[in-house]
Amino acid sequence: MSRRSIRNAPVSVGWLFADLLLALAMIFLIANTTITPIKASIHPKPMATPTATPSPTPLPIPRLELQPHRFTINIDTTGYLNNAPDAINSAKEQIRNQSFLKGRSVGLVIAYGGAPTTDDIPAALDIAAKTYDVCKIIGKDHFAFENASYYTEKLYRLGDSPNTVTIDVFLFKAS
Structure with missing residues (x-):
């Protein structure tokens, strides 16, 4: 090989690199070019004006009363925990007999078992x-x-009888 051809090789490689770089730049530009289609203009035909339909009135969000109603029920602890029908029915009856629940809707229930x-x-x-389970059963009967x-937490009242359940209910405000 002559000295002249060795000297021209780096120059040729440089031009080749520049050509490849130009080709990559063109590919990048073409790939990132978006074509927006021309939208046809549609002229709507005049139609009869529809009659106005009333929009539904949004219902107000139900609010809870700020003060709870507290009451206690007496239970047969052993029967209550073992799902004895008499014990469960006695608890249901005591809850249903709370006069402030008649015709009202309960929003939140908090129950406390007694722990001497x-x-x-x-x-x-x-x-x-x-007690939460018993209240849910009563609710399925379309009661309060x-x-x-x-x-969500189970609670207790230290010093209370084990045969006593304290229940706090927050009622929805009457409309």
């Missing part, structure tokens, strides 16, 4: 959970608890 000592806390928590929400 700290050793009784687990049973009291089970009683609170069972039909739209109720239930406090």
